[in-house]
Amino acid sequence: xxxxxxxxxxxxxxxxxxxxxxxxxxxxxxxxxxxxxxxxxxxxxxxxxxxxxxxxxxxxxxxxx
Ligand code: HEM
Numbered sequence: 001x002x003x004x005x006x007x008x009x010x011x012x013x014x015x016x017x018x019x020x021x022x023x024x025x026x027x028x029x030x031x032x033x034x035x036x037x038x039x040x041x042x043x044x045x046x047x048x049x050x051x052x053x054x055x056x057x058x059x060x061x062x063x064x065x
Pocket of ligand 1: 001002005009012013018021022023024026038
């Protein structure tokens with residue numbers, strides 16, 4: 001997600017601002033605190049994926065040389 005999407009996340013997930021586009025409104029199901037945990041989880045996964053991809057890139061480059 002882009003940075004502006006992060007700041008909009010509560011509107012999207014709890015406020016239903018994308019309900020017309022098919023993203024359900026989770027207001028009844030998720031508290032703001034739980035949403036913050038979900039956001040932290042997603043950010044952590046993205047960080048790990050990026051680290052993994054960087055390591056792979058370095059391995060591929062040193063194999064090629
Ligand atoms: C806790 C669960 C979920 C979270 C935290 C979540 C979060 C988000 C966020 C942040 C976006 C905006 C992404 C972006 O534009 O960069 C998004 C988009 C979307 N989500 Fe979810 N989502 C969840 C579950 C679901 C489920 C269960 C569905 C379908 C049944 C769904 C359908 C969609 C769709 C169709 C979009 C695209 C809306 C558009 O075109 O603007 N999401 N979601």
